[in-house]
Amino acid sequence: MSEPTAGPEAAAGLAVRGADAVDRSAPASVREALVARDVPGRLARRDPTLWGPEAEAEAKVRLGWLDTHRRSRELLPQLAELAAELEDLDHVVLAGMGGSSLAAETITRSLGRPLTVLDTTDPGRIRAALADRLERTVVVVASKSGTTVETDSHRRAYWQAFLDAGMTEAEAARHFVVVTDPGSPLEATANEMGVVVVPADPEVGGRYAALTAFGLLPAALAGVGVIELLDDAEAFAASLDRDRDNPALALGAALAAAATTGRATVALVGDGTGLDGLGDWAEQLLAESTGKAGAGILPVVVESPSAPGATGPGVLTVSHGGALTAGDVPGAGLAPDLAVNGPLGAHFLAWEYATAVASVVLGVNPFDQPDVAASKQHTARILERGEPAGAPSSTDGPVEVYAPAGFPTDLDGALRRLVDEVDDEGYLAVTAYLDPVADADAARLRAALAAVTGRPVTFGWGPRFLHSTGQFHKGGPPVGSFLQLTGAVDVDLPVPGRPYSFGQLQAAQAAGDRQALVDRGRPVLRLHLTDRPTGLARLLDAIGRWPA
Template sequence: MSSEQVNAANLTVTLRATVGDAVSAALRTLRGEGVAAKLAAKDASLWGPQAQSEAAIRLGWVDLARSSRELLPEIERIVARKRAAGLDHVVLAGMGGSSLAPEVIVASRGGELTTLDTTDPHQVRRAMADRLDRTVLVVSSKSGTTVETDSHRRAYEQAFREAGIDPADRVVVVTDPGSPLADLAAEHGYPTVLADPNVGGRYSALTAFGLVPSALAGVDVAALLDEAAALSETLAGDSDNPALELGAALGGFSGHDKIVLAGETPVGMGDWIEQLVAESTGKEGTGLLPVVVESAEAAGFAPGPDAHLVAFDENATPDVPLADTLVAGPLGAQFLAWEYATAVAGRLLGINPFDQPNVQESKDNTKALLEKSLAAGDSDDPLAGGAPLLVDGAVEVHCADAALFADAKDLTEVLQRLVRAVPEAGYLAVMAYLDRYGDASAAALRPMLASLTPCPVTFGWGPRFLHSTGQYHKGGPANGVFLQLTGEVTEDLDVPGRAYSFGRLQLAQALGDFGALGDRGRPAVRLHLRERSAGLARLHEALERVEP
């Protein structure tokens, strides 16, 4: 299989012959329209008049390799003070772009970071019980109003006070200028690093959102900026521009609406790319669905008419024979290249890559459900979840479309019908509102389901995925089938200063999103685990009986 390789600034993009013709056509278009030079110059008109006002305030990421250096002295001072105080356990409270990039940076560079991007009370309790006496909490929220992050902050503040610790000695804030969180931080005396307001959350890897928690965890973030700076010098050119090639590879295919992501390094990179690409492109009934797999072989299918396998690696050109496109290079350069390529793909797809019109819907549904629940009695509480279609052992089955599962006798039959409901060009999404660590076996459902269908299968932890593929689920092509998992809470945790608990918030988020899918007529099943361990075991058993 022949290939074409573009190498610049230690970042390599290799295109297999299978994608060569389509990429070449897309590149001719991009070069003829001067896209590279315009993007490097932050030309907000690249995505059309309807997107121009949004793009005008979302292109600060283009030169972050230079502008973020201004933050380094302030970050170094904060790090020095926290280390001098013996605070070596870094907890990051953030969602989506505020958490995924630092998680990749720290995991790839040998540091330690506890990420809280969940509302599961078991997971939150576990984090709070871990080395509280040595913990520094980074509260990251661009808007300053993110409900999950605000809840984490409240819980930790209370825990610090109960332990006789002044939260002002432990909390570090990262937010945009003028946000409610910036005002609160000033009031409470929390050290604050303000991020560039002209960078959207999912493009914020090289802003304060990526740099502050990573530096606290011991990462040399200046080196990360150096890696990005070496690539940035190539971004205005039509030739020797690997990021432009990657953008053409992502967005230049007619019918390729699924990007299968395989790679072991940088650690967690697939999840970061997933959020960037899904939330940027999944709208107006189109988009690119990222499918993060355990390995290229675990994809469950070879690249085909609607799926494009992209491999990535931090250190050298990855050897993935099945891959259509291979991306290799240092982490800082990869962050910038993927952001650039996603913006280019947005232009090729004819959409605005900087908005997220359907993310707010699930947030509104969550808020409405919580308010109704507070006002309701036990008999009509919307968080009661309604009567199940059936109960199989420790698993309750709830369906958005009861007709699809009418007369199903057990869990195996429900799963069999769900798998067969995936259309030929569609996908199956698993959404687990559970404890990412305590209920880790839920992640094994992705490869099990992938072995039962030729269609892609995605997996996301809730509510984290709501800030990622959740946009694609509701705004992208209407060809998804959905399996949602919720679980009984054995030890809930109140959110201080709020009339709800983490468990109630988690369930409201799950039911709110389930309702949004149902309103669109998407085939969806919610499996509620009456006892989590037994429920997951029963689910695995039932899946083993499903026929391909």
Template structure:
């Protein structure tokens, strides 16, 4: 399956009908593929001029195939066949989708949770290679992960430098330091491609290719799609999809994604970070909401648009709301399609789809907490193994965990959404994501679920820069173990705690309700939370 298909009904169809002809008249598609930085207005021009390398990356990306395959073969000949990826945001989500869809193993370490880090270190270290991916070369999570792996390799009697592969922008601090350190390989990515648009650059291709993916076909499918996505034509589905995302009137700013047999594993999670970080700013944007088939959100409120990711062979009826789009196609072709559609939506929304002005706020707050190491804020309420803290007034009168959850849901407005943010081991606590559906039933509003800190590099931008209608449920947990970070004055437990506290502080400063649940005992706390959620959903 490589051919792209797009179908739309209701508000999605009306938006395409309303905007595509003008997008064609404005030559948006051809100007995009000729890297016209003026498409998003004067204020965005400077940033856009250095962020459009993804539209014609195929020649440069194809040049990577041979060295990636050669390195993979060398490593396998040495018995090194487990690939661990240290990366955040688009640098990790794209390879995760690519490898999962291909059915090959890639260990994606995009967390600072000590249990998850310790688990990655403990598994088959002797046959592992670490791919360190960072555009800037200064991402705190990625740098910390590199440090602990480098030490672990050395402690195990392995040549650490020969077990580390780096992907970064040319001239970044990591580029220079990695070459001086003599790491196994350093791959430079196109500096004119932002992280969330980098799926088909070295950031997506190096870890995926080393893990065993056929990256040549991935690129070929995308290049084939580019041939018609660049056309100023009313049948250009990149324009139509972009119009559906950003051009409904009134704006349906909750885009509910449901996978109905697309064959692309976890694709909605990649789309989520692409759209949320690209559009959520200046008080506007569209929020992707990844749900399960049959979720309450699919019945549709006035601010909801449904997107179904399909195999292209289904003829199932539309949702009850009737306002939806259906998209199918191969992974490579769809990655380029969604990138095109996202920047088209940005033009219609009147924003710059390439910056992320609010991401830095949480980083600054976390750094401040790491430097100061303040005493923990006392819990306002303790219910069994769960400590509750909330923004001012949120927990007034609450005596139980259930009370706290009900008070948070009571803060939801008619156009609001709930964001669950779990700063836990996403592999060891994977079942926790099932709470999303229960809370969506209780809230009768769209509910998103994100693993911390990785969502800070994607949907975190929307939560702080988009419409201020969200309420936030943050979950943290005590760690049985901790992992020291070589040559750093903090541990992974301290880092993830600072990241969670810093982000909640920023949200509170924006006037948004935040309920923080800390599981003093993870197992017991999760049982309590499950029971409280079941009771809420049953009401």
């Protein structure tokens, strides 16, 4: 395999390869058009008018990510003090959703530090977390708005668990650290609990908050030297106002050029050079920022360079990883359209900048999420009134089939119809409201379905994906088809102080998401697993027998 023909564009150790070739594939250079409008300079100067008049008010208060790496240095003494004070609490649990957890997960996975991320409402997973080294646990409760229902439920469960273990309220409070915006309801709750609060940067939206307290605090408690991330971002930031030698501009222009010429699906492929989890973080950033007003870039996190879906019609293949050594070929054996390599702190800033630039071209506001609320509103109503009763269309052993109107009612027939309805412009999204650890085999469905469909297939754990690709599902191009997996709950867990359990919350979130999709005319096939392990085996076996 040969290296992409265009040479790399690099700054501060981060290189983007292949961007010029992608830009040249468009009828007219997207990059030259951006430079002609002085987009690099205007963005570096925080010009809020770049995304149109409707986005201007929000952009004025959401561009702090451009230099939050400098303000975050003020946190370093507090982070070091907290890490020393809590040294005996060596099991770090991060309770946060979407942008409040994905960056910290990426940092710790990439640098080999242990971190338990709790971004599920599955009662089995939460029970397992509560039973794991409770006396040595510190819980980072992270929510920008301070009203995230999942995170509030986790906080309540851990608080009750600490008290049940015999701790006083003062002792329990030592096991919490809160990250939230100043003045949020969570800050008030934390003060009532006597819990330490580390303020978030109020001028940075959640998915752009990698280099704020959301990303840095959990990582620091887990033993990461976070100053290096800030140093890398600081060095890279010097390139952001340039017309040339600006790899973030090259990346953003290439993403936009591809999206506007028939390649709006971006396959995010780790190249094995050490930045584990970066694809999950970039997926959220791209999908939630661009997937609205019927437009958007669909990111697909691909398991390996050889996995189905890494390439294909309408797909822009982007490999990513750490710095390459001399003689290394980008892509780890895959011939990517783009290869992005460099230090993690620079990656965070480069992808944020590129997403904002691509949004200029697409004509969308990269800082709002107008369709996320729909699922939340349906969930709240279902929790209040109960889930509507409904009998399955059919039952196949451990799998109950709830087929949309007009679909075959049997398992194989319903699955095949869902897949057959994914046309040359469409994609299939698998959403699993299950235990991401105990039911990990569910993730294998992505590659299995991609192999037989030849179309983009995404996978998301519910409700985690609601704070990520969920915006794209509802607000992006109306071409998605949805396979939703739910599962029986053997042993439920109450949410302390609430009139519902985690199992009821999980079921309501799944039902609320289904309703939001149906309201938008999207086809949703729900499969309920009465026995989760055997049900997943049945599904994988059924799909594995289809001809490729």
